[in-house]
Amino acid sequence: MIELIDVRKSYQEKEVLKGISTVFETGKINLVIGASGHGKSVLMRSMVGLIDIDQGSISYDKRVLDYENYDQTREIRRDIGMLFQGSALFNSASVQDNVEFPLKMFTTMTKEERLDRVNFCLKHVNLENVNSKFPSEISGGMKKRVGIARAIALDIKYLFCDEPNSGLDPITSRVIDNLIKDITEEFNITTIINTHDMKTVFDIGDNIIFIYNGDKWWEGTKSGVKNSNNKELQAFLNASYIE
Amino acid sequence: MSIFFYFGRYLLFLRSMFTQPEKLSVYVERLFAEMVAIGIGSLPIVILISIFQGAVTTVQTAYQLVTPMIPKTTIGIIVSDSTILELAPTITSLVLAGKVGSHIASEIGTMRINEEIDALEVMGINSAAFLGLPKILAGIVMIPILVIISIFLSELGGILAGHLSGVLTADQYIQGARSSFQLFNLQFSLIKAFTFGFIITSVSCFHGYFTQGGALEVGESSTKAVVYSSIMILVSDYLLAQLFLKV
Ligand SMILES: Nc1ncnc2c1ncn2[C@@H]1O[C@H](COP(=O)(O)OP(=O)(O)OP(=O)(O)O)[C@@H](O)[C@H]1O
Ligand SMILES: [Mg+2]
Numbered sequence: 001m002i003e004l005i006d007v008r009k010s011y012q013e014k015e016v017l018k019g020i021s022t023v024f025e026t027g028k029i030n031l032v033i034g035a036s037g038h039g040k041s042v043l044m045r046s047m048v049g050l051i052d053i054d055q056g057s058i059s060y061d062k063r064v065l066d067y068e069n070y071d072q073t074r075e076i077r078r079d080i081g082m083l084f085q086g087s088a089l090f091n092s093a094s095v096q097d098n099v100e101f102p103l104k105m106f107t108t109m110t111k112e113e114r115l116d117r118v119n120f121c122l123k124h125v126n127l128e129n130v131n132s133k134f135p136s137e138i139s140g141g142m143k144k145r146v147g148i149a150r151a152i153a154l155d156i157k158y159l160f161c162d163e164p165n166s167g168l169d170p171i172t173s174r175v176i177d178n179l180i181k182d183i184t185e186e187f188n189i190t191t192i193i194n195t196h197d198m199k200t201v202f203d204i205g206d207n208i209i210f211i212y213n214g215d216k217w218w219e220g221t222k223s224g225v226k227n228s229n230n231k232e233l234q235a236f237l238n239a240s241y242i243e
Numbered sequence: 244m245s246i247f248f249y250f251g252r253y254l255l256f257l258r259s260m261f262t263q264p265e266k267l268s269v270y271v272e273r274l275f276a277e278m279v280a281i282g283i284g285s286l287p288i289v290i291l292i293s294i295f296q297g298a299v300t301t302v303q304t305a306y307q308l309v310t311p312m313i314p315k316t317t318i319g320i321i322v323s324d325s326t327i328l329e330l331a332p333t334i335t336s337l338v339l340a341g342k343v344g345s346h347i348a349s350e351i352g353t354m355r356i357n358e359e360i361d362a363l364e365v366m367g368i369n370s371a372a373f374l375g376l377p378k379i380l381a382g383i384v385m386i387p388i389l390v391i392i393s394i395f396l397s398e399l400g401g402i403l404a405g406h407l408s409g410v411l412t413a414d415q416y417i418q419g420a421r422s423s424f425q426l427f428n429l430q431f432s433l434i435k436a437f438t439f440g441f442i443i444t445s446v447s448c449f450h451g452y453f454t455q456g457g458a459l460e461v462g463e464s465s466t467k468a469v470v471y472s473s474i475m476i477l478v479s480d481y482l483l484a485q486l487f488l489k490v
């Protein structure tokens with residue numbers, strides 16, 4: 001469980017996060033939705049301690065994240081896996097080395113055990129026979145999947161995905177959605193996804209938070225999304241319908 | 244922002260590296276990889292500049308000492324001393340600031356804009372230490388070794404040029420060089436090389452690490468790394484001379 005209390009962040013004069021409080025439950029898929037530039041990425045980066053927030057608190061199962069206390073932050077981060085908006089794979093390392101890296105750093109596994117684990121994770125994201133390829137040699141969707149494989153290589157408790165299916169075709173998007181859902185249920189982790197894909201919302205969303213101009217504008221379940229009378233949320237929703 | 248801001252940030256950056264490594268074996272592995280990259284990778288350019296540097300210094304010193312009253316061995320003395328004290332450590336380091344420094348800054352800068360550094364951080368890895376320490380340690384080990392090689396090859400270049408131009412014989416050169424050789428000069432040269440190795444790698448890591456923006460800014464960081472490490476090399480060269488050389 002991750003709890004946010006009154007999280008605020010400003011850049012120069014611009015208030016990007018205007019006091020966000022919420023709870024992300026364990027074993028649930030929590031979706032943060034909202035239009036481009038409304039603060040989703042800043043919120044996610046604040047939650048993992050990459051951004052020093054101005055005010056408020058973020059706690060991981062009662063452990064409060066303290067930006068100033070670097071050792072403790074690193075301790076919490078060992079339980080976190082994250083897929084970045086741009087995948088953020090290590091470009092100078094092969095797919096296999098990318099996924100193996102966290103295992104190498106934080107476990108005492110032997111080389112064979114690590115390889116087994118790497119292949120297990122890659123298989124989980126439907127990637128096989130790409131071990132020796134480099135990030136520049138694979139497609140955007142494959143990069144995202146390698147990113148997920150790397151994020152789940154260690155036994156994590158919290159999974160963060162920043163727009164896992166932006167720029168992907170609808171079929172691959174569904175594959176990735178289902179993958180995240182399976183992983184969340186299988187390992188009982190707390191998953192947080194930033195997205196503007198409404199299909200994701202209705203397919204896998206357990207808890208949905210709508211961010212509008214840096215504020216938490218609406219929160220509820222996916223059935224609540226359709227029935228809500230929140231004007232901005234409805235506008236956001238209507239813009240996504242194709243019928 | 245002021246120079247104090249950047250210098251303070253540089254010191255904090257260095258301090259942040261002093262933590263328990265997440266996994267020593269991975270750091271050691273990276274250290275060896277960096278030692279190969281810096282050491283072996285820089286060997287061709289060091290060989291080239293050293294031989295020419297020794298040769299040119301010999302020919303020019305001979306040109307300056309035209310009177311027959313000065314013995315030929317004096318040329319050996321002057322070339323050898325200036326090679327050991329100044330030319331080999333400083334010129335080599337300035338060239339390496341260009342080669343090694345720009346490479347380090349652009350490598351780390353690219354990782355920064357590609358969010359690879361953020362990815363390391365979110366894994367719970369001290370990215371400054373993980374990226375910086377192996378490079379800095381490799382620099383302070385390998386650059387002194389390169390300087391020793393440079394001294395050796397410069398002398399060789401000097402002897403060769405003396406012989407080829409008929410200015411002085413190899414025997415005269417070596418006799419001069421030996422007559423004035425002091426172990427302290429060599430030690431001082433290595434102290435310089437050690438310091439310059441630290442400056443090149445740490446300044447370049449620093450500029451790469453704090454890159455902001457995109458590909459253009461990576462280029463800027465790389466340029467800054469070369470410019471600032473060169474300036475710091477020259478300033479510390481002067482300070483070390485003041486500190487160690489009592490006339
Ligand atoms: N380092 C920064 N300095 C100044 N402003 C910033 C910085 N980072 C983000 N912002 C501002 O914060 C706002 C929110 O940005 P953010 O990246 O969180 O949007 P987002 O909701 O993730 O958008 P998208 O869906 O396009 O990814 C933007 O208006 C952006 O300009
Ligand atoms: Mg974003």
